[in-house]
Amino acid sequence: ANARTPLIAGNWKMNLDHNEAIHTVQKLAWALKDAKHDFDAVEATVLVPFTDIRSVQTLVDSDKLSISYGAQDVSAQVSGAYTGEISPVFLANLGVKYVAIGHSERRQYHGEDDALVNAKSKNAIAHGVVPVICVGEPLEVRKAGEQVPFTLAQVDGALEGISAEDAAKVVIAYEPVWAIGTGEVATPADAQEVAAAIRARLAELYSAEVADAVRVLYGGSVKSSSIVELMAEQDVDGALVGGASLDPEEFAKIVNFQG
Template sequence: MRKKIVAGNWKCNTNLQEGVELAKAVDTLVAKEAADDVVVVLGVPFTHLTKVAETVNTNRIGVSAQNCAAEAKGAFTGEVSAEMVKSTGAKYVILGHSERREYYGETSEILNKKLALALENGLTPIYCCGEPLEVREAEAQNEFVKKQLTETIFNLPVDEFKKLILAYEPIWAIGTGKTASSEQAQEIHAFIRSIIAEKFGNDVAEETSILYGGSCKPGNAKELFANKDVDGGLIGGAALKAEDFLGIIKGF
């Protein structure tokens, strides 16, 4: 049985005090109203990790970094290693997000190093893939996403791959107000599951949670999550409001 997962990605938002208050509000609402079978994750800025991990019930809500360094340690000013992330109480790390790829030049080579270090330190990667608008308009999204996965997570041994959560993010639907239709989301999620099956077998493919990450809101979560191959969401803007985030969690 695949896990149902709703992960918030706060991105570069909230100062520490605001973040702790938001985490408290989410913690309270989840305890009162969220179904027990939905895994909830908060992806918070590095500065917030320790305090948020101390604030929420970590048996119910997982805490995630939004990135980690591609090196284990050393003279890399400003970097935060996977071991450092782990030491805060965080259990997850978001890797391969389109904003990291586009704005910070993260390549498959860099991401392979980050994946290895995250897994070595016992973190669960939430690994992102997805295509920009011009690729979608050319109807080349399947080839684009397959290449992203073939160059990175498909290089992992099966036992390591099974530790991952995948997130498909249509880049053209992030922060734009556009959303992939329910049919478009199902189609690409089913394709991703099919190529996992080709690489690692049907059993592994059926166990792998694939999240949708493109302008998911309380109003469309139920329709998106009803799809056979959509196992939850990686949520941006709506994760910054506790009630909206809960509304998405209740979309199952």
């Protein structure tokens, strides 16, 4: 047993416009209400496209929903001549709680490296938005059995220069690239191996207290049929869910750990 509140985060990726977002969050709220979900026991959040945030905020506020919401990326800058970028200040002003940083799709298609992930994470923290730092190895690295050192190097890079006090607030999502959107979910033992290694690294870099506070999520083809056994692992504190988060009934089952 530990004191960490599990977190289930839906990553919508580039899906659902602002109208669809409202319907989806409404259905999710109904499904969770039907299931008498206890939000103090398991936190639920949706990471939505930037253009959806204002609509989701309006719904969450007007219906007093316990679901939180967040973004999928943030700028490393605060303001100024950075065309197309979104400041963490803007996100914070819209009530955003979490932001995914360094998702493998951003690393792959937008060339994001550990230094940028680090800068974005610092910027998010500085403005009160919690980074969900995404790490994880590609298939070649897994085949070579190098998943732990590869992933820990990403963790080191992401946290460079971040104080213990700030590090204690971050969320780390272990997402093996070969399991994202492929239908191939890592085994609970695979998820646990790397989640435990991440926690041990946090203890080395900072302290046992920081290691104990940080939530380490697993991501990669999570469904309601796989969540229960993943959550049974000691160091897995929740999930980052892509595809399955687009279906509100299915996502509600995941949030509820209903296999």
